[in-house]
Amino acid sequence: MRDSVFVGLVGCALHTKIGPVRRGWCAMHTLPLLLPATLLMIPAGSASGGRGVVDTSASPHVTFRSADMDAVRWTDGFWAERFELCRKVTIPALIQVMQKPDNSANFRNFRIAAGLAEGKFFGNDWSDGDCYKLVEATAGVYRVTRDPQLDRQMDEWIEVIGKAQAADGYISTQIQLTGRPRWQDLRYHELYNMGHLLTAACVHHRATGKDTFLRIARKVGDYLGTVFLPRPKELAHFGFNPANIMGAVELYRTTGERRYLRLAQTFVDMRGSAPGGSDQNQSKVPLRKEQEAVGHAVTAAYLWCGAADVYAETGEQALLDALMRLWVDVTERKMYVTGGTAALHTGESDRRLLKRGPRDSIHEAFGAPYQLPNRTAYNETCANIAHAMWNWRMLALTGDAKYAEIMERVLYNSMLSGLGVEGKDFFYTNPLRRVRGVPLLSNDSPARWPDTTPASPVHCFCCPPNVVRTLVELSGWAYGVSEHAVWVHLFGSSTFDGAGIRLTQKTQYPWDGRVTITVDKTPEAPWTLRLRVPTWARGAKLQVNSRDVGVEVRPQSYVSLERHWSPGDTLQLDLPMDVVPVETHPLVEETRNHVAVMRGPVVYCLESTDLPESMALQDVRLPRRPVWQVRHAPDLLHGVTVLETEGAVVPKSESSSALYRRASDGPAERIKLRLIPYYAWSNRGPSDMTVWIPLE
Numbered sequence: 218m219r220d221s222v223f224v225g226l227v228g229c230a231l232h233t234k235i236g237p238v239r240r241g242w243c244a245m246h247t248l249p250l251l252l253p254a255t256l257l258m259i260p261a262g263s264a265s266g267g268r269g270v271v272d273t274s275a276s277p278h279v280t281f282r283s284a285d286m287d288a289v290r291w292t293d294g295f296w297a298e299r300f301e302l303c304r305k306v307t308i309p310a311l312i313q314v315m316q317k318p319d320n321s322a323n324f325r326n327f328r329i330a331a332g333l334a335e336g337k338f339f340g341n342d343w344s345d346g347d348c349y350k351l352v353e354a355t356a357g358v359y360r361v362t363r364d365p366q367l368d369r370q371m372d373e374w375i376e377v378i379g380k381a382q383a384a385d386g387y388i389s390t391q392i393q394l395t396g397r398p399r400w401q402d403l404r405y406h407e408l409y410n411m412g413h414l415l416t417a418a419c420v421h422h423r424a425t426g427k428d429t430f431l432r433i434a435r436k437v438g439d440y441l442g443t444v445f446l447p448r449p450k451e452l453a454h455f456g457f458n459p460a461n462i463m464g465a466v467e468l469y470r471t472t473g474e475r476r477y478l479r480l481a482q483t484f485v486d487m488r489g490s491a492p493g494g495s496d497q498n499q500s501k502v503p504l505r506k507e508q509e510a511v512g513h514a515v516t517a518a519y520l521w522c523g524a525a526d527v528y529a530e531t532g533e534q535a536l537l538d539a540l541m542r543l544w545v546d547v548t549e550r551k552m553y554v555t556g557g558t559a560a561l562h563t564g565e566s567d568r569r570l571l572k573r574g575p576r577d578s579i580h581e582a583f584g585a586p587y588q589l590p591n592r593t594a595y596n597e598t599c600a601n602i603a604h605a606m607w608n609w610r611m612l613a614l615t616g617d618a619k620y621a622e623i624m625e626r627v628l629y630n631s632m633l634s635g636l637g638v639e640g641k642d643f644f645y646t647n648p649l650r651r652v653r654g655v656p657l658l659s660n661d662s663p664a665r666w667p668d669t670t671p672a673s674p675v676h677c678f679c680c681p682p683n684v685v686r687t688l689v690e691l692s693g694w695a696y697g698v699s700e701h702a703v704w705v706h707l708f709g710s711s712t713f714d715g716a717g718i719r720l721t722q723k724t725q726y727p728w729d730g731r732v733t734i735t736v737d738k739t740p741e742a743p744w745t746l747r748l749r750v751p752t753w754a755r756g757a758k759l760q761v762n763s764r765d766v767g768v769e770v771r772p773q774s775y776v777s778l779e780r781h782w783s784p785g786d787t788l789q790l791d792l793p794m795d796v797v798p799v800e801t802h803p804l805v806e807e808t809r810n811h812v813a814v815m816r817g818p819v820v821y822c823l824e825s826t827d828l829p830e831s832m833a834l835q836d837v838r839l840p841r842r843p844v845w846q847v848r849h850a851p852d853l854l855h856g857v858t859v860l861e862t863e864g865a866v867v868p869k870s871e872s873s874s875a876l877y878r879r880a881s882d883g884p885a886e887r888i889k890l891r892l893i894p895y896y897a898w899s900n901r902g903p904s905d906m907t908v909w910i911p912l913e
């Protein structure tokens with residue numbers, strides 16, 4: 218569906234050389250001379266003025282444009298509470314712990330590289346990137362609160378980062394402080410780190426209006442141009458974890474300088490361009506020819522995000538075709554019900570369609586089709602976030618609600634499970650089952666690990682700043698703007714203010730399916746409100762000013778209401794929130810005769826904390842036709858809606874240590890079961906947990 222494509226302008230010719238300007242919105246020139254007719258129809262005070270977290274305000278090949286960071290505010294409810302949690306608890310804690318020299322991501326490395334402190338490099342090769350993510354998250358909070366202390370904190374960091382940058386623009390403390398030569402090993406993450414710098418600098422510029430970080434980013438971009446343009450054959454495989462593609466596109470969008478877009482295109486083209494690539498980081502097969510999702514789930518999704526950003530600017534059909542193909546492979550064969558995509562801690566690539574060369578060792582990776590184990594699922598928080606980022610981009614390119622659906626699935630489940638409900642502890646892996654006493658794999662941790670512990674149990678600090686930047690920037694994903702239309706993608710009490718339109722959204726979503734939107738301010742000309750209707754919302758109803766409006770409200774679509782709006786008009790969308798048992802495709806062996814339970818976008822789980830101590834979680838069965846009680850528990854886990862029903866507990870077998878034993882045929886005990894949202898598990902001490910529950 219591409220019903221309203223914007224044709225934007227590529228930069229103000231008078232300003233591309235002298236500093237950062239937003240393409241198409243150059244304040245120093247007369248807009249009518251610069252902008253195509255379609256954009257002129259947008260009323261003054263557009264909500265998409267080049268300050269989106271991802272800025273598609275002038276991207277020619279998107280269906281809607283991103284709303285500016287300050288056009289949308291959460292007011293109360295689910296996402297507003299998460300924003301506040303990040304602002305008050307998580308970000309201050311991360312700022313503190315990431316100053317510690319023995320945390321695996323820390324700012325001290327920059328101070329040493331800047332000559333401001335003595336010492337050795339400490340951390341992972343990707344630690345710089347994790348620091349930039351925290352700068353970005355801080356900017357995301359600052360744009361809402363305008364807290365001068367946060368501004369000063371960012372200034373301080375940026376000054377040190379600037380001093381750590383080499384004269385030619387290169388910056389990577391893991392190389393500068395260890396004496397290793399540049400561009401020797403893709404695992405050193407130079408491009409990943411610099412890519413996060415580019416993105417963070419653009420967000421900082423949009424949030425603060427300052428150019429301090431952006432100047433550093435331009436030097437990085439120019440330096441990368443000297444290394445990668447034209448594409449050097451010997452560096453064909455250097456795009457390991459390609460945050461650099463998104464970063465380069467965003468730098469192009471911020472500055473209007475096309476060489477940064479060429480850089481991003483080159484990074485996409487490098488993949489699979491020479492023999493010797495690996496499935497682990499999607500460099501064996503060129504992206505445009507790729508048929509299957511293989512390898513590391515973060516590097517894959519970052520590549521696809523970057524390619525989607527490149528497509529938004531170039532409209533190259535082969536890229537979009539490849540992304541759509543891969544999306545089908547991921548969502549129909551390789552994705553968990555929580556939206557997680559990394560089935561494997563380690564394994565081998567197992568291609569169905571392309572038989573070329575030996576299988577590659579892979580880790581933190583997609584499984585084979587329908588290979589979705591629960592207890593050993595990897596599902597790194599960063600991979601889940603990257604999956605949501607990719608789906609947000611696919612939504613922007615196409616306007617197809619199916620992408621919003623996956624984005625939302627990740628946000629409420631496998632993204633949020635990475636952060637404790639108190640905002641103080643984290644998960645790196647997000648399995649769908651936990652059984653205490655069974656050995657954990659690689660980066661699993663027995664419980665959430667706290668922000669205050671330097672060198673976390675998994676010795677990797679990539680996920681905490683990633684989950685925080687996603688949460689504080691999430692309002693930027695909630696609405697979109699296209700010609701004479703405002704899109705509502707995510708539900709949450711909020712205000713939207715832009716394009717001459719002001720809206721107030723009120724809802725208790727995801728606990729309640731009623732969404733009320735009031736038009737506070739509107740232009741006189743008619744415009745369209747496009748509201749997303751999720752797939753599960755069968756029988757959804759829509760009223761305007763308490764009257765049915767006679768439009769079809771179809772699940773997995775956007776319902777469009779075009780009219781002359783008046784201030785005070787109120788629209789009410791009712792999404793039925795039934796408790797829905799979910800089963801998998803029969804080829805997923807691990808979940809045969811199991812169901813997962815969803816209500817709205819929320820996936821539920823059973824946690825041993827909610828069972829009598831004597832009872833083992835694996836003995837619990839769910840009746841085939843359970844009767845559910847839905848109850849909101851405001852004091853539990855910071856307020857969750859729980860699902861209660863009667864379940865069964867099968868009698869223990871005689872020999873519980875035998876691998877195979879006679880199945881018990883004794884009578885099952887009836888028991889009251891309580892299911893909690895999956896994202897909220899492991900907040901009440903060590904526990905067993907399962908998303909998939911066997912049927913009685």
Ligand SMILES: [Zn+2]
Pocket residue numbers: 597598599600678679680681683
């Ligand atoms: Zn991570």
